[in-house]
Amino acid sequence: MNFYICVVLQSSVGKATDQNGTPSSSVHELLNINWYYQDLLLELYIWDRRLHQLFYCKSVQLESVANYKNPADTVDGICGENSGTDKKISDKTTIALGVASTTESASNNLDHQSGDAAAPLLDESQEAGHSELPCNGGSKAEDSSIAHGQIKVDGTIETANDPCFEISNDKEVQINDTVADPIPMKQEPCSTPQQFKYPYWDERERWIWNSISESQLAYRNDIQIGYLEKFELINNYLPHYLPPLFEQHDEAYSPQFAVGPGSNILCIMEDEISSIIARALAISDERHHLIDLKFENGMDYSKGEHVKAMEKSYSFLSESSFSSSPWSSTDSEASLSSLSSFSSDDFSGYDSSSLLSPMHPEMTVNGKVTLKGKYSVTVVYDNQFFALRKKCCPSELEYITSLSRCKKWNAQGGKSKAYFAKTMDDRFIIKQIKKTEFESFIKFAPDYFKHVYHSLDTGSQTCLAKILGIYQVVISRGQA
């Protein structure tokens, strides 16, 4: 689907911005809110992992005690209705941790029975699915190949509840393991409770018991220096015990976060077209910085380690491909419910190969794991608009931050019935334009820039709306 988007400065409210180069209060708020969301995601991760450790230790210890005292009681206690409280709890937590059995029906029966009994332990607000999530980062139990317990009971069955297990390195499991447990756990068989230790957790996840302010500071520092491993971990973590911060069933409407210019956190909403543009501009802004560095230092950074480091510091892929054809029709029949208010009927099939030049760079915004679709944003007259925004906006960061969120605006009086939206801070208007309008602008753009530059430089009044950006957004589904 192709969309042509025009961003116009809403001058009546745009005066709210500072002119001294510092971000205005509204932009500050947006950025702060994104940081608060990061703090919350960090809190969610920390508390979920803390609970995971407590549950796991409790489960294993109780199992160890039970097995040490009376191994035969493991099975009998589960199957019998009159089993002790500790035994029931032990089974419940085993299920809650997802230490499920891969043995035959006998052990499956145990799982089902204990799974039913697990309900009272968990809070009523917890979804049933949570109790089935394993400790290895949310992978399904059947995906894990778990070594059975060493304690044989009457030689008929190997208990599924033995804490000593090993998770196989299947691909699916590995994907999830990177979220929660990057390293498969191996536990030595334990004959007494005192022998059970957690060297892996103690070393790798010791930080989760640090003070939250200390963890937040370290987290922010990591982002500032471009070390985004923890950022990816936190933002893609699926909690096991606590409900997720954003509903998973509604991915299109849940925000995704990306690191933007100046290591600021941008909030990306897939159902908001300006959000996708903001993400592309974040990449573009980095390009401008690199170009500035290149000119300032007189060095060719294009092949240097610096460029690689900077590109790596972003949590999304960035490409500037001029050789591909961004103008060819990529309309797909796949319906975009989140962008249903857009109409792309009149915009397909436009071939402007003459515009394939560095003047109109194409940014491929292809989220690694966050975004479902592949987005290609062509920034028309990138450098010219960038220069124009320098005159009209305090900073590129503010412009990008404003675009990161928008809401539909029912503009009245227009005949075209085009889609209108406003940024959340009411500073910019986003309008979907038609192919003919787009073509017209491409033709008269040099005159437009000349006129607006002259107006801004001389202070003369102009009736022209201040267009601060024209973008072509191509959305292709099914490539996520």
Place this chain on the structure above:
Amino acid sequence: MYGSSLDCFVFITYFHYCTMVPDAYAPSFKVHAKGMVLFSGVARFLQNLKNEHPDAIKLAINCGLALPVKDFTELEELLIKEKAQFEVGTCILLSSVFVLFFIVD
């Protein structure tokens, strides 16, 4: 639920906020609400764990975990402290909303 006068005030303020405050301020309220839901969920979970297994912390320490707390009381205090830290931050954001409410009202 809204028995005390303070709760009534908060509820009414929230109602007015939803209807009168510009959309630009809605995100700050949302992040605050999500934080409260998160901390409440953790508190409930800890309470359940405490009821079912009062010695869970000691078991974890016996397992070799280096915990900064010795029992559930300290763990709950840790949660309250972290919740308070979050509230302090978001209340600064929300304060602008409530000031606006009083001006509008």
